[in-house]
Amino acid sequence: MKKTVLFDRHEKLNAKIVDFAGFLMPVSYSSVNEEHLHVRNSVGVFDVSHMGEIEISGSNSLDLVQHLCSNDISKLKIGKAQYNCLTNEKGGIIDDLIVYRIETEKYLLIVNASNISKDWEWINKKNIEFKCIVVDLSNKLSLLAIQGPKAQELCQKFTSEDLSLLPNYSFTNFLICRN
Numbered sequence: 001m002k003k004t005v006l007f008d009r010h011e012k013l014n015a016k017i018v019d020f021a022g023f024l025m026p027v028s029y030s031s032v033n034e035e036h037l038h039v040r041n042s043v044g045v046f047d048v049s050h051m052g053e054i055e056i057s058g059s060n061s062l063d064l065v066q067h068l069c070s071n072d073i074s075k076l077k078i079g080k081a082q083y084n085c086l087t088n089e090k091g092g093i094i095d096d097l098i099v100y101r102i103e104t105e106k107y108l109l110i111v112n113a114s115n116i117s118k119d120w121e122w123i124n125k126k127n128i129e130f131k132c133i134v135v136d137l138s139n140k141l142s143l144l145a146i147q148g149p150k151a152q153e154l155c156q157k158f159t160s161e162d163l164s165l166l167p168n169y170s171f172t173n174f175l176i177c178r179n
Contacts, residue, residue: 001023001024002022002024004049006142014029015029021050021114038148039147042148042150043146043148043149043153046145048143048144051111052109052115053109053110053136053137053140054123054138055102056106056127056132057106057133061132064127065099065109068123069084069097070087070091071084071085073107077101078102079172080170081099081169081171083096084098084099086109086122094119095111095115097109097112098110100171116138120136160174161174
């Protein structure tokens with residue numbers, strides 16, 4: 001069973017731990033209703049490090065990601081993200097994912113934990129034609145989802161970047177903690 005980097009912290013905080021997609025993950029710390037209302041009214045931090053991260057780069061990266069996904073990837077500007085579906089040859093859905101355009105020829109795909117292997121195999125099968133560099137970063141990155149109406153306020157405490165300037169489905173790289 002895999003553990004995220006934050007697993008020991010979850011245990012110390014007495015999280016209820018469950019098996020989810022091969023990971024030992026926290027499902028709650030108190031009651032589900034209490035936590036739901038707290039996130040709806042304030043802010044919650046979720047460890048989503050179990051998700052898969054697949055980087056695609058190279059001169060044909062746009063073409064490959066366009067071929068793999070249901071939405072028009074060419075509309076994605078650097079610093080933007082797009083909700084998408086990874087589709088099979090008949091247009092059926094293999095997985096839903098978020099595609100980030102990191103650089104002109106570099107994309108990051110965030111896929112569901114239970115589908116990492118399946119998605120990885122499909123992407124590499126399709127990449128034979130496109131010859132991109134495809135890297136599975138799933139075991140090298142950790143992800144936190146910070147959600148709720150006070151999420152921006154909380155995050156702003158840790159950076160001098162003006163987070164109010166980021167529209168939905170946007171990102172930027174910056175130092176997260178001040179000394």
